[in-house]
Amino acid sequence: MSSPAVAVPSRGKPAKANLSGAPVRRLLAPAVIFMFVWMIVPLVMTLYYAFRRYNLMMPEVTGFAGITNFKLMFTDPTFWDSLINTLVLVGASLVITVSVGLGLAILFNRTFAGRGVARTLAIAPFFVMPVVTGLIWKNMLFHPVYGLLAWVFRHLGLNPIDWLAQYPMLSIIIMVSWEWIPFALLILLTGLQSLPEDQIEAVRLDGANRWQEFRHIVVPHLGQVLYVVVMLESIFFLTSFAEIYTTTSGGPGTATTNLPYYIYQSAFFQYDIGISSAAAIGAVILANIFSIFLIRFVAGNLNTGSRR
Amino acid sequence: MAIVELKDVVKNYGGKGSDAADNAVDSFNLTTKDGEFIVLVGPSGCGKTTTMRMIAGLENISGGTISIDGRDVSQVAPKDRDIAMVFQSYALYPHMSVFENMAFALRLKKLPDAEITARVQEAAKVLDIAHLLERKPRALSGGQRQRVALGRAIVRQPQVFLMDEPLSNLDAKLRVDMRAEIVKLHRKLAVTTFYVTHDQVEAMTMGQRIVVMLNGKIQQIDTPQRLYEWPANIFVAGFIGTPSMNFLRGKVGADKRSVANEHFNLTLTGARGGALAAHAGTEAIVGIRPEHLSYLAPNDPIAENVLSGVVEVVEPLGSVTMIQVQVGPYRVTAQIESHLTVAMGEPIRLRCQTDKLQVFDATSEQSLLQAPAAS
Numbered sequence: 099m100s101s102p103a104v105a106v107p108s109r110g111k112p113a114k115a116n117l118s119g120a121p122v123r124r125l126l127a128p129a130v131i132f133m134f135v136w137m138i139v140p141l142v143m144t145l146y147y148a149f150r151r152y153n154l155m156m157p158e159v160t161g162f163a164g165i166t167n168f169k170l171m172f173t174d175p176t177f178w179d180s181l182i183n184t185l186v187l188v189g190a191s192l193v194i195t196v197s198v199g200l201g202l203a204i205l206f207n208r209t210f211a212g213r214g215v216a217r218t219l220a221i222a223p224f225f226v227m228p229v230v231t232g233l234i235w236k237n238m239l240f241h242p243v244y245g246l247l248a249w250v251f252r253h254l255g256l257n258p259i260d261w262l263a264q265y266p267m268l269s270i271i272i273m274v275s276w277e278w279i280p281f282a283l284l285i286l287l288t289g290l291q292s293l294p295e296d297q298i299e300a301v302r303l304d305g306a307n308r309w310q311e312f313r314h315i316v317v318p319h320l321g322q323v324l325y326v327v328v329m330l331e332s333i334f335f336l337t338s339f340a341e342i343y344t345t346t347s348g349g350p351g352t353a354t355t356n357l358p359y360y361i362y363q364s365a366f367f368q369y370d371i372g373i374s375s376a377a378a379i380g381a382v383i384l385a386n387i388f389s390i391f392l393i394r395f396v397a398g399n400l401n402t403g404s405r406r
Numbered sequence: 407m408a409i410v411e412l413k414d415v416v417k418n419y420g421g422k423g424s425d426a427a428d429n430a431v432d433s434f435n436l437t438t439k440d441g442e443f444i445v446l447v448g449p450s451g452c453g454k455t456t457t458m459r460m461i462a463g464l465e466n467i468s469g470g471t472i473s474i475d476g477r478d479v480s481q482v483a484p485k486d487r488d489i490a491m492v493f494q495s496y497a498l499y500p501h502m503s504v505f506e507n508m509a510f511a512l513r514l515k516k517l518p519d520a521e522i523t524a525r526v527q528e529a530a531k532v533l534d535i536a537h538l539l540e541r542k543p544r545a546l547s548g549g550q551r552q553r554v555a556l557g558r559a560i561v562r563q564p565q566v567f568l569m570d571e572p573l574s575n576l577d578a579k580l581r582v583d584m585r586a587e588i589v590k591l592h593r594k595l596a597v598t599t600f601y602v603t604h605d606q607v608e609a610m611t612m613g614q615r616i617v618v619m620l621n622g623k624i625q626q627i628d629t630p631q632r633l634y635e636w637p638a639n640i641f642v643a644g645f646i647g648t649p650s651m652n653f654l655r656g657k658v659g660a661d662k663r664s665v666a667n668e669h670f671n672l673t674l675t676g677a678r679g680g681a682l683a684a685h686a687g688t689e690a691i692v693g694i695r696p697e698h699l700s701y702l703a704p705n706d707p708i709a710e711n712v713l714s715g716v717v718e719v720v721e722p723l724g725s726v727t728m729i730q731v732q733v734g735p736y737r738v739t740a741q742i743e744s745h746l747t748v749a750m751g752e753p754i755r756l757r758c759q760t761d762k763l764q765v766f767d768a769t770s771e772q773s774l775l776q777a778p779a780a781s
Binding site for chain 2: 296297299300301302304305306307310314315318319
């Protein structure tokens with residue numbers, strides 16, 4: 099086994115020279131094929147269907163549709179509702195997860211008795227599947243009769259709230275945030291732990307109080323990490339589906355219908371693959387706008403922030 | 407500009423069953439002069455950095471008091487002690503430009519912008535980094551970062567400077583340059599400075615007074631010259647000076663002036679002559695620095711205060727030659743003139759400069775000599 103490995107250096111050629119003869123294309127092929135089948139093909143198919151007449155209820159109506167699907171989508175008030183709902187959900191969840199996650203990260207960066215256990219517990223929600231999250235919150239926490247929150251409210255002498263009916267969007271935001279705070283916590287905590295101790299000491303000797311220390315040293319240090327958290331989370335929040343599907347089903351009315359759920363509804367309730375595909379293209383564009391905007395904003399912020 | 411006074415300062419990191427024997431720093435007493443350059447030196451883990459961090463307030467003290475200009479700061483937060491520190495890793499703020507790094511402490515003090523700019527420019531000029539003010543720390547070389555770290559301390563015009571091995575991350579040549587530069591800077595600013603290092607050359611060249619520490623205890627506090635001439639014990643004697651002192655074990659002779667065994671007989675002369683009066687017959691360790699041994703030609707009639715042995719190692723350094731000579735059971739290092747040719751395996755005779763000898767008690771390892779009072 100080891101003889102060819104030994105033979106290579108003994109020929110006196112640098113390893114790089116041998117690499118040029120390696121079957122680079124063939125070695126890359128599995129990854130490229132995988133990417134192609136899982137990303138490019140569905141994307142192209144979606145693009146194709148978005149311009150086709152393709153309603154499962156009317157199988158005989160086929161053919162090129164032009165921009166009809168997009169016209170129908172843009173005139174559909176549900177689409178606009180879902181767009182606004184998506185933005186509200188993403189924005190609110192981002193604010194909550196990042197701020198609570200940062201607070202918890204600062205807390206867990208200190209040493210206290212039982213930190214290991216507490217940290218594990220704090221991270222646990224991340225390992226719960228979205229569907230299970232939805233079911234747990236719906237049946238065990240939010241439920242107006244059997245739910246934990248209802249029990250607490252009754253013990254405080256208050257009327258239990260039917261969360262999913264009265265505050266549907268807030269409920270979804272709470273669930274999504276609950277699920278994703280651990281993610282923000284984990285990443286921000288590793289960021290905090292990579293902050294050199296002597297910088298904190300230097301800034302203390304420079305006369306900074308706790309807030310100035312946080313504002314001028316900790317936050318700039320976390321800049322990159324915050325960027326990663328916001329970036330990844332907004333991509334995940336844009337595609338929130340399971341929590342909505344298992345709890346409110348987009349309701350009441352369109353109160354919690356976000357873009358993914360709108361796509362799902364058009365395809366599997368109205369059986370209109372064309373409109374669904376058009377909406378999916380819309381979602382792709384939205385995701386790209388989001389990420390470009392974020393990259394610009396955060397990168398710019400990093401550069402100017404470092405000058406301050 | 408301040409007088410720093412450490413009184414019975416103790417640091418104990420606690421832990422199970424820890425007592426005074428576990429003290430990281432044990433009853434540290436030192437009063438500086440105004441504007442003095444104090445070097446804390448010792449091997450790793452001797453407590454020198456801990457002592458400095460206690461002065462800074464980054465470590466709590468377990469006992470004793472630290473005062474600056476008569477004001478007890480033992481319980482004062484680091485930010486209120488008016489102390490600036492230069493860290494071994496420099497600890498520059500990576501997201502700020504050099505200017506902002508230096509201006510940061512002044513901004514926190516809410517000084518007017520004009521004054522901040524003036525002070526930073528002034529310090530930058532002194533340190534020769536005025537052309538780097540817009541750069542980020544990561545775009546600087548090690549030596550430049552070092553200067554910025556110094557600048558950040560200078561602009562604050564603090565009462566006390568603390569420097570924690572600031573030169574240890576620089577290459578050898580730059581270290582020598584910066585060494586001189588820091589000394590020059592200190593002379594100019596005349597701020598009381600504590601400087602921690604494990605390098606005895608740095609300590610000797612920079613310190614006005616040197617605190618030699620071992621295992622949390624002060625071994626000796628003295629000027630470089632007196633540390634070299636009158637080390638208080640074997641540790642200090644071996645620590646100060648390169649190559650380090652040779653130690654030979656013998657007995658104080660009946661004449662109360664000599665230390666001898668079957669391999670040598672060395673008689674103290676000069677100021678040291680009478681020092682052994684009370685110690686006749688005690689086991690003693692005699693210390694000779696390599697530079698106080700000189701080559702003796704084979705036909706030279708001198709026979710007193712001579713070590714004879716066999717050359718084991720010859721290390722020509724250009725200006726001088728270091729040789730190691732086996733004298734009985736002892737390996738003795740000597741520094742001889744480079745024009746002398748000695749060959750390995752040959753017998754050699756070395757003459758001792760007897761007015762420079764050190765004599766230590768073999769059990770307590772303390773010096774038996776009486777250092778003259780400091781001038």
